[in-house]
Amino acid sequence: MIETQGITKAYDKTVVVDNVTLQIPAGGVTSIIGPNGAGKSTLLSMVSRLLPMDRGRARVAGLDVSATPSDALARRLSILRQDNHIGSRLTVRDLVAFGRYPYSKGRPTPEDMGHVRTALGYLNLGSLADRFLDELSGGQRQRAFVAMVLCQDTDYVLLDEPLNNLDMKHAVTMMQLLRRTADELGKTIVLVLHDINFASCYSDYIIAMKDGQVAFQGSPREIIRPEILRRVYDIDIAVHDMDGNRIAVYYSANGLVNGAAGGAAGGHAPREIIPAGNDRVH
């Protein structure tokens, strides 16, 4: 289980994550959704000790992330951020092999190399294994990083927008893969997602954030609803039931803040709960 207790992060006076207390159950796929600047990535970074928190504490599998030695945590928890810039010239296999560093400290055993092969196969990277990262497309590189994180073989896997740079086919494949990892290997997957429909179709649990706080949490059926999505995203979003999934349609949404779209009479939805001046950090 991942627990946070009142964690807070502020830059100068801008509070990015505001006193969040949260429990993410072990096992399954949990998605964190919300508009830009809601504090999703910051929350994930603090839980994974990439960013120190100003206040509060976070525990993963009972380990306090601020107090536990980093290398012990690296065998329980892995995190992948959005843009990963690498200075050195690496092949895909080199990168994925780094996932074994917490265990082998740079001296991979045959068993480690077995894990590397499995991870490469899992993400369909076998044919690209010896290509250099800078020769790959953005999506292929993204998959290589995910392979590294899976190769780390931790119980908890945190991914910040893993669908970045992926086309439809690879996005679906990635979500299916994560779903399978959770189901077959019993891992706990936590994702930050922008595409709420992927969140709806693949998650067990959804956490909706807004303005640095958890606005709503629950099963996809509880969260993917027009009245809740409107309060999270400030636009009218229609939700349809399709083949047992709830699909949100927002491409021609009315009621944008500042009336940017649908200026016709009656197009404006009443704005609730959002006090003025809250639209920050983009």
Place this chain on the structure above:
Amino acid sequence: MSLEIASRIVAAPRTVVLSRPLKRMLILGVLVAIVVVLFMTLNARGNWGFVLRFRGVKIAAMALVAYAIAVSTVLFQTASNNRILSPSIMGFDALYVLIQTMLIFVLGAQRAVAIHPQVRFLAEVFIMVAFAGLLYRWLFGKSRRSLHLLILVGIIFGVLFRSATSMMQRMIDPNEFSVLQDLLFASFNSFDRQLLLLSALLIGGASLAAWRIAHTFDVLALGRETAINLGVDYQRTVSVILVVVTIMVAVSTALVGPVTFFGLLVANLAYLLIGTHKHRWILPCAVALALIFLIGGQLIVERIFAFNTSLSIIVEFFGGIMFIVLLIRGIAR
């Protein structure tokens, strides 16, 4: 039967095919040996015992400096996750010169010179580590900063340190200034022999500290966040590296004065030549290149230009071009 043996003979060489890094390292090793032998023997007239000892000390100093500059630049680039900055571009060696000047300025030349040179050297290194530690931890300790900001900060620090130095040099007594000049105008022809052994010890100690965390280098090069994810104690490791780098820069600056672009040149050539991300190969390759350039360059300066030009001018010329090329390529990317 004979066919089998024949095929085995044909197949045998394949098992001893050398990997690319190993092959390149062997070539570099041979080149290092050649320049060392040439430097020791070329144009040697008179008493061999004297010539070998005289040139041997010179080579030892150059080897120390080559090692310090190469290792400090590569480690600095690994810790700061970039390939364009080097300690000297960030003003490390200007800081060292400033500290030397400040010592004379505050204590006065008489008292400063009265201090045992080795004690003074140690004190300078210590102050430098403390200062640089604070300054660069603040710069690199937090999450990744933009490269442009870092270059700008480095240039401004460099200018600040140099102007503070020259201001103090203007203010001190002319007699004291000449003492200071003696300290500052170091080169391979006039380095302080007394400091050689102490420098070797300091660099040995720093290398030992680096050796103990050597397994983290490859991981650190992946960037802060990936390194933390893989369980590297980032703050501690980067701090150790910065201390090691500072000591090495202080030693090399004390021995031969500042050389801005040399580290950048050898580090980037090493990345290019060795073609692997593994520091196990990059570090020795950079050191070998530094040895070849320094000793070979000094050889050319002494035997071809007959001391008419200074090695640092040649090195800075090529290093500066490399820096511009890297910047342009970085911007293009």
